Amino acid sequence: MSDLGVSYMGLTLKNPLVASSSPLTEDIDNIRRLEDAGIAAVVLPSLFEEQLRLDSETLDADLSRGAEEFAEATSYLPNLSNYNAGPDGYLELIRQAKRGISIPVFASLNGSTPGGWVRYAMDMQAAGADAIELNLYSIETDPRRSAADVERDYCELVRQVKASVRIPLAVKLSPFLSSIPHMAAQLDHAGADALVLFNRFYQPDFDIESLEVVPRLILSQSHELLLRLHWVAILFGHVKASMAITGGVHRAEDVIKSVMAGANVAMMTSALLRDGIPHAQIVLEMLAQWLDEHEYKSIAQMTGSMSRNSASNPAAFERSNYMRVLSSYSLRKPC
Numbered sequence: 001m002s003d004l005g006v007s008y009m010g011l012t013l014k015n016p017l018v019a020s021s022s023p024l025t026e027d028i029d030n031i032r033r034l035e036d037a038g039i040a041a042v043v044l045p046s047l048f049e050e051q052l053r054l055d056s057e058t059l060d061a062d063l064s065r066g067a068e069e070f071a072e073a074t075s076y077l078p079n080l081s082n083y084n085a086g087p088d089g090y091l092e093l094i095r096q097a098k099r100g101i102s103i104p105v106f107a108s109l110n111g112s113t114p115g116g117w118v119r120y121a122m123d124m125q126a127a128g129a130d131a132i133e134l135n136l137y138s139i140e141t142d143p144r145r146s147a148a149d150v151e152r153d154y155c156e157l158v159r160q161v162k163a164s165v166r167i168p169l170a171v172k173l174s175p176f177l178s179s180i181p182h183m184a185a186q187l188d189h190a191g192a193d194a195l196v197l198f199n200r201f202y203q204p205d206f207d208i209e210s211l212e213v214v215p216r217l218i219l220s221q222s223h224e225l226l227l228r229l230h231w232v233a234i235l236f237g238h239v240k241a242s243m244a245i246t247g248g249v250h251r252a253e254d255v256i257k258s259v260m261a262g263a264n265v266a267m268m269t270s271a272l273l274r275d276g277i278p279h280a281q282i283v284l285e286m287l288a289q290w291l292d293e294h295e296y297k298s299i300a301q302m303t304g305s306m307s308r309n310s311a312s313n314p315a316a317f318e319r320s321n322y323m324r325v326l327s328s329y330s331l332r333k334p335c
Contacts, residue, residue, distance in 0.1 A: 002291035003298035004284070006040075008242050008264040009131055009168035009193040011104055013040035015284055016259055016299055020246050020267035021045050021108050021133070028096045030277065031105075037280040041104040043267070044097070046135050047090045047120065049111030087120060091127040098128035106170070110135040111157070118160045131168040134161055137199055147178050154183075155190045162191035170194035170244065174201070180231055184239050194242040195235070196267070197228050219270035224248035229261045236262025236307035252286035259299055260306035 004015035021043045024030045097105045107129035175198040177183045205216045225248030245258040246267035258266035
């Protein structure tokens with residue numbers, strides 16, 4: 001029997017399959033079921049920077065100022081006081097999870113600006129979180145702010161959070177950075193213990209009848225894995241931080257590809273929402289079977305085996321592959 005154990009951020013996990021942040025992980029009964037299905041760790045839903053600002057009674061003033069200029073501003077923002085039962089309820093969820101399960105529990109902070117709210121990272125640690133995943137998500141609309149400004153703020157935020165806690169810190173990245181390798185190196189230097197590639201952004205849609213901008217939540221598809229494989233394979237061996245792939249992980253084959261690219265863990269959400277929690281057990285059974293059939297003694301044996309460093313043709317990860325793919329397509333001849 002192959003050894004499925006992995007190391008992620010210095011933590012020992014029984015296998016590389018992690019349940020990422022979703023509605024499933026905000027319920028303690030579901031978290032227990034995820035553990036029973038074989039999931040190695042869970043990421044709780046994010047506690048948003050806006051919730052912390054609301055909790056400190058500063059958001060109300062901000063919204064009031066916005067409402068004077070744009071009446072629709074307040075109606076579009078959700079009632080964050082009830083999401084995750086607020087900061088106090090979030091800390092209680094961490095405590096309940098740690099009392100109820102034996103696998104690691106990762107708290108999640110969603111924010112983009114340095115500030116005093118990072119003290120909540122200390123509260124998460126005190127509540128028992130085994131690590132924190134910092135979800136860097138911002139939509140820059142100010143043309144005066146450069147990419148360098150945004151990335152500098154990100155790194156400062158990571159430094160502040162890392163300085164406030166002793167537990168490991170993972171950073172969830174956007175795929176839209178102008179230089180992913182440079183940013184990865186900067187976050188590595190700032191103290192990130194893991195890089196999670198990539199955040200899935202839920203873009204709004206247009207309702208052309210009501211002339212309104214409406215939210216749309218679409219579950220991931222397996223093809224989204226390709227972008228993640230590409231960048232993890234490039235980064236492998238060039239950063240000290242652990243790496244996780246999230247987005248497009250649906251099958252055992254996706255977990256295998258993630259590890260071969262260089263990821264320590266593969267995070268799953270959409271497949272669990274679509275197919276149910278027992279799907280995790282099926283994936284892990286198929287993963288173990290594949291390793292045995294291909295005579296791998298452990299997950300560690302194949303980690304990074306398909307990375308750019310290990311590839312016989314590194315150009316497969318570069319611009320030349322783009323041209324090759326385009327030239328390989330041929331139109332069908334008309335009947």
